[in-house]
Amino acid sequence: EILLTQSPGTLSLSPGERATLSCRVSQSLNSVYLAWYQQKPGQAPRLLIYSASYRATGIPDRFSGSGSGTDFTLTINRLQPEDSAVYYCQHYTTSPEWTFGPGTRVEIK
């Protein structure tokens, strides 16, 4: 079983600061299949990053992804109030297919 662990659980930062979110996988995986999503209250998740480091269509370049093996990072530069959300990492493998992390809540002070 593949487990995704996200840290920290909650991040509280001020506008203009940088957020660094971590996603750790229980076993080394193909980074091609690592994605990040943003979910605001009452909304569906939105794809931010796929293949660990490629921004999805329409995603500002303030959002960037990096990492390989078992450690992946989502960085949000120049935080804005609208970035307040829960961020999930997700991985695909042939079994057990898609797995999501528990999420990191980003609060903007």
Added chain:
Amino acid sequence: EVQLVESGGGLVQPGGSLRLSCAASGFTFSRCWMYWVRQVPGGGLMYVSRINNDGSFTTYADSVKGRFTISRDNAENTLYLQMSSLRAEDSAVYYCARGGPNHAFDVWGQGTKVTVSS
């Protein structure tokens, strides 16, 4: 505008059945793999099922295998999830999603809530 709109959720008793629908628009539905993902209260996201573009290939999470059936009508641009033998632990918001690059989900519907309770 690319859009997915789910419907069909509601309150159902344990052991009951429900069929969810997802109407797609703004893209060529018949070319896309489609998915159902659910989210329990408190946030946890879980893959439920997938179907290939022509409906000939499907997979399911172990927890729903044998109880849920995914299908699609490409003429109507609609995805379905037939759920039977429902359990309390199936209570969640169910999202349909479009398959994107490298097994990511690049378009999501707004979700439909399913509550299994007596």
